[in-house]
Amino acid sequence: MSEHIDSLNDLQIMARYNRWANQRLYDCVATLSDDEYRLDRSAFFGSIHATLNHILVGDRVWTSxxxxxxxxxxxxxxxxxxxxxxxxxxxTAMDEHIVRLVDRLSVGLDGGLNGEVRYRSLAGGPKHASPARHVFLTLFNHQTHHRGQIHCMLTQAGCENPPALDVIIMLREFADSDQTI
Structure with missing residues (x-):
């Protein structure tokens, strides 16, 4: 691994992974016709379009x-x-926001990763509190879950080579090219 990658904590790596994975996924989705992009494929949110929107909704809710x-x-x-x-x-803007936010919290700014995040679900109900690190684990897991659904829908749409989205592939790419992540 490159020295830069090794200097990051796991949440910082995951923030960069999400940016990388989303870019790869969106590049593939961009090759679809609008009809294929919007077709209801019986996924939880129906279409690729609706699922991509849902991921952004979740990110906006959690980062806010x-x-x-x-x-x-x-x-x-x-x-x-x-x-x-x-x-x-x-x-793209949200992915950059997530990277910056995780980086700030990783060095102890704004309450740090152990700082308490208070929230209520969109449906209402009782207030909850979780450390910021758990919020980000939830955000990253949520993205991964729905990117997997989109990956399946890309196959249904006839995409011959949906992008590989494994974290280890990103880490190898950056290490091999000596890029900073």
């Missing part, structure tokens, strides 16, 4: 909770961007 702001999200199936280009741009 971490920084103590209101997300403005009303439902988990909210369509934030109907246009693919706008959704991709918002995804």
């Amino acid at each position: 909770r971490v920084i103590g702001e209101y997300s403005g999200i009303k439902s988990l199936d909210e369509i934030l961007h109907d246009d693919f280009a706008a959704l991709k741009s918002a995804r």
Whole structure:
């Protein structure tokens, strides 16, 4: 591994992994026709389009909770961007936001990764509190879960080579090219 990769903690690596995986996934999705992109494939959120929006919804909800702001999200199936280009741009911005936020917390700023995040589910109910590190584990796991669904839908759409999305592949790519992540 490169010295830079070894100097990061696991959540920092996961933040960079998510940025990398989302870029690869969006690049593949961009090759689909609009009809294939929006086709209801009987997945939990229906289409690739709706599932990509849902991932962004989840990220907005969780990151807003971490920084103590209101997300403005009303439902988990909210369509934030109907246009693919706008959704991709918002995804890129969110991925950069997640990397910066995890980096800040990793060095102890803004309460650090053990800082308590207070929140209530979108459905209401009791208040909850979790360390920021657990919030990010949830966010990363949520993305991975839904990227897997999209990967399956890409296969259904006839994509011959859906992208490999394993963390170890990203780590090897960056180590082999001596890029910074």
